[in-house]
Amino acid sequence: MVRQSVLAGVLAFMALGQQTQKATEEASAAQQIPDAPRPQVGLPTLDTVRPGMGTTPTSNGDHPPADQQAPAQPAAPAVQQQQPDEGPPPDMGANAFKLVVRTNFVEVPFTVKDKKQQEVAGITWREVRVYENGQPQRITNFSVDPAPLSVAIVIDQSLTPDNMAKVNNSLAALQGAFAPYDEVAVYTYNNGPQKRTDFTAANSARLEYALNNSKSTGREVYMNMGGPLAQTTVINGRQFDPNTAPIRNSQAIELKVPKEVHTLNDAIFEAAKSLTTRERGRRRVIYVISDGKEYGSKVKTKEVVSYLLRHQISVFGTLVGDSSLPVLGFLDKIHLPYTMRDNVLPIYTSETGGNLDAEFRQRGIEQSFQKIFEEVRTQYLIGYYTHQPFIDGKYRTIDVRILRPDLTVIAKKGYYPSASDSRPVNTVTPDK
Known part of the structure; x- marks a missing residue:
């Protein structure tokens, strides 16, 4: 009986506590009902005046009493709006206080x-x-330290047939002058530059195929001829049979040889543009196999040199043909205005810090490949x-x-x- 009385008293006490807590919560909720609108900052918007909400405070500084202010937003949103200062973003770190x-x-x-x-x-x-x-x-x-090379090879196909044959036979030794970590592209030019292959590994079969595909027969040398022996069927100073004329279907009596075109500047410029895409840390080199003649290019030598210097590109080369002979090579430096430059390669090598090896024989051309690239690889760098x-x-x-x-x-x-x-x-x- 005593236990039952105690248990009944505990249950009555708990019920009284729940009623008291409920009454307290209702009273607190009743106190949160505002009698005045929530104060707003700035100009009012169109939806601020509604039935039962009142109007916003005036701009003369009047504010409602503290006991009539609108209740604050729930606690959770308020905490989110007032985050503690965590300092600069993580990606800045100590650099936030550094001047670079x-x-x-x-x-x-x-x-x-x-x-x-x-x-x-x-x-x-x-x-x-x-x-x-x-x-x-x-x-x-x-x-x-030796640096990996990015080399653009430029091969002259406008050489005379005898010099072109020497270059063709020596191309097989060119691939052995590179290291496995080098990359090579091949360009040729005659009346204009042509890309044979983009950059590929120095020991790849693709480079071997491109070098074999770069062989050419060269260009025949024509000479202007005059006098009676240069004429064919001529009557009264006019060409009688167009089929036997020096130039077919032409009234010309004598053969007029067109000017030679050697677009060396255009070829070097195209090779230089491809080298600008190579990553930093590789030494950029243009290697030219040519007699150095220049005529008919769209870009001038000065413009190409400026482009090379802006992109840290050096020009090396093997000089072949008559320009490789000491006497003729010296005469090539004397350039008459409005005439073809017989050798423009020394300008490129001297301005860009490269070097030129003059070789007339096939054996010398083959040896120049190894000598040039050994020099490029062992350069000092400051x-x-x-x-x-x-x-x-x-x-x-x-x-x-x-x-x-x-x-x-x-x-x-x-x-x-x-x-x-x-x-x-x-x-x-x-x-x-």
């Missing part, structure tokens, strides 16, 4: 040779001095941050010197700044 200074980084590959034109090894960075526009620069990078204004577009001269006597430095004579050379060089963190 950008400038032009200049890389200059160069070769050092002695009096016998042999390469000199063992040069250290302490022996190298570099000047830009006559001002000394601080060398920040120095490397003697880098510095220029003090000149950022990308002003003006040509800047470069002078690389070695603190040893009787040595010759082969490097490009200058460059044009480009946006691709811009990179961060210094970070300044302010004191906290």
Whole structure:
């Protein structure tokens, strides 16, 4: 009986507590019913006045009493609107307090040779001095490590038949001059440039096929002939039979040989455009096998040189034909206005820091392949941050010197700044 009385009392007490809690919640809900509209900031919108809601406060600074203000939004949304300050985004990190200074980084590959034109090894960075526009620069990078090559080969198909045969027979030795990690593209030109293959592995069958497909018979040399022996069926100074005329179906009495076309500039320019797509870190090289004659190109030599310097491309080559002979090669440097340039390749190699090997025999042409690419692969490489204004577009001269006597430095004579050379060089963190 006692247990039943105690249990009944506990149940009555719990029921009384539930009734009291319910009454408290109803009273709290009744107190949250607003007697005035919620204060708004700024100009009212069209839907602010509704039946039973009142109007917004006036702009004279009047506000409803504290006990008549609209209730705040539920607790959860309020917490979401007032997130604690977590600092800068994660991707910025410490860089949020750093000042990044950008400038032009200049890389200059160069070769050092002695009096016998042999390469000199063992040069250290302490022996190298570099000047830009006559001002000394601080060398920040120095490397003697071999670099992977991206090479665009340009083969001249406008050679005479005898010289073309020498080049055709020597192309089989060209593939052996590359390393497995090099990539090669092949171009040919006669009356215009033609791509034989895009960049492919140096030891691939595709490159072998492209080189075999680049062989040509060359171009026959014609000479203007005059006099009675140059005429055929002529009566009273006019061509009698058009079928036997020097030029078929023509009234011409003598054969007029058309001007030769050697589009070397166009071929180098097309090869240079393909090299600009190669990734950074590879040494960009155009290798030309030609006699150097230039006539009939759409672009000028100066424009092509400027494009090469803007994209860090060097031109090397093997000079064949009559231009490779010492005497004729010297006479080629004398250019008469409005005539064909007999050898334009020295301009490209000297301006871009390349080199030219003149070979007349087939054996010499084959050996020049290995000699040229060994020189390209073992070039010294220095880098510095220029003090000149950022990308002003003006040509800047470069002078690389070695603190040893009787040595010759082969490097490009200058460059044009480009946006691709811009990179961060210094970070300044302010004191906290």
